[in-house]
Amino acid sequence: MFSAQELLRQLLPCTDAPTWWLGLSGGMDSMVLLDALTELRDHHSLPPIKALHIHHGLHADADLWAEHCLQQCRVRGVELIVERVQLTPGASIEAQARAARYQAFAAHMGSDDCLLLAHHQDDQLETLLFRILRGTGLRGLAGMPQRRALAQGHLYRPLLGWSRSELLARAESRQLSWIEDPANQDQRFARTHLRHDLLPRLRDSWPAAPDSLLQLAEHAADANLILDERAQEDLQLAQPGVTDPWLCAWQSLDAGYVQTLSLPRQANLLRYWCQLNQFTSPPRRQLQTFLSQLAADGDGQPEMRVADYRLCRSSGRIWLLPDATACTPVPQPLPLWGDTPLSASNGTLLITPAEQGIAWRAGLWQVRYRQGGELIKPPGRPTQSLKDLLQQSGIPLWLRARVPLLYCDEQLVSVAGRWNAQDAAASGNESAFQVTWLPLTD
Secondary structure, eight states: OOOHHHHHHHHGGGTTOSOEEEEOOSSHHHHHHHHHHHHHHTTSOOOOEEEEEEEOOOSTTHHHHHHHHHHHHHHHTOEEEEEEOOOOTTSOHHHHHHHHHHHHHHHHOOTTOEEEOOOOHHHHHHHHHHHHHHOOOHHHHTOSOSEEEETTEEEEOTTTTSOHHHHHHHHHHTTOOOOOOGGGGOTTSHHHHIIIIIHHHHHHHOTTHHHHHHHHHHHHHHHHHHHHHHHHHHHHHHSOOOOOTTTTTSEEEEHHHHTTSOHHHHHHHHHHHHHHTTOOOOOHHHHHHHHHHHHHOTTOOOEEEETTEEEEEETTEEEEEEGGGGSOOOOEEOOSSEEEEOTTTOOEEEEEEESSSEEOOSSOEEEEOOOSOOEEOOTTSOOEEHHHHHHHTTOOHHHHTTSOEEEETTEEEEETTTEEOGGGBOOTTOOEEEEEEEOOOO
């Protein structure tokens, strides 16, 4: 049975948050949460409560729903923000609406704020069954987490322990007013079909099935925790080894160490690593193919592209690279002093005055990139090809086309400040400068 005091016990992990944001659709479950939160606020010291209503504009009564939420918040002394979102015709409306909601929620959250959503036990069952039927891994079997990071704060689902019928009994006993979205009855939507057709039939045929599914989710969540702990241990052993300042800006793992692990542990490590860096988990089959390629050719450079990032092996390491690193930077003029932001998210070239260094001479100064055949003679060394210098220094293949080259007219003067041309050094009263490349990836 639902009670405000039991809800308070569920909310104890969130009481230090600067602000509680309530995702308020105006439906029965979110109205129960709004009502209980304001009841608790009147008797306990809680963070300030603000509500967010996402106006999708999908229904003719959407404005009335927003007005309903405003009225309900006004009588309870809760500030409400109505956020209008735009959806694109043709794509999955369900997926778009969900993504737009979370994007809007995240935009309003400050550091350590907590977003409270009214998902309940029946929602969890629908999620589990939907994922099972669609095909999911162990992480998906854990269902919706009660708590997870979101933007600068956290998302929390305090109602997962209560069924819809328990919340409905609370709503009726409190004589709450709520809205009914017709989409929740439209069985053209997959989740609605699950809710009104498959789940009732499942309960009729196997009454214990809902409890079994929820228990399965708990077991999966425990297993995921253990897998994450093992991945953390593997990550600590696989990450060390990079000292080159050009390479430290990017995430990488020792390919040799990774390949000492069993294939399931390799996959677990790479999935965890991607998620830790805010990338989506790679698809199972694609990841298996990548790992097979790693094992088949120790000197090869396999690559796997997923959404907005890629994994590749080069120079003995596995690199996790944002999509921008696949873009080729373009030549650009070089100002006299200061920071020069480079194209294609290639970081910054810093030009600083110095007592010794490259001479600032008359000519057209430009930042360019490898075309092939470049030569340079560093001080006290023979003339070498740029290709050999980069190979000997262990610069991975994917990075070589992104190393900024400083030219004066047609002379290669400096390779990102690491190798300078001997005849470009300042002498006498010539003004001198130094070059530093900060290859940031964000």
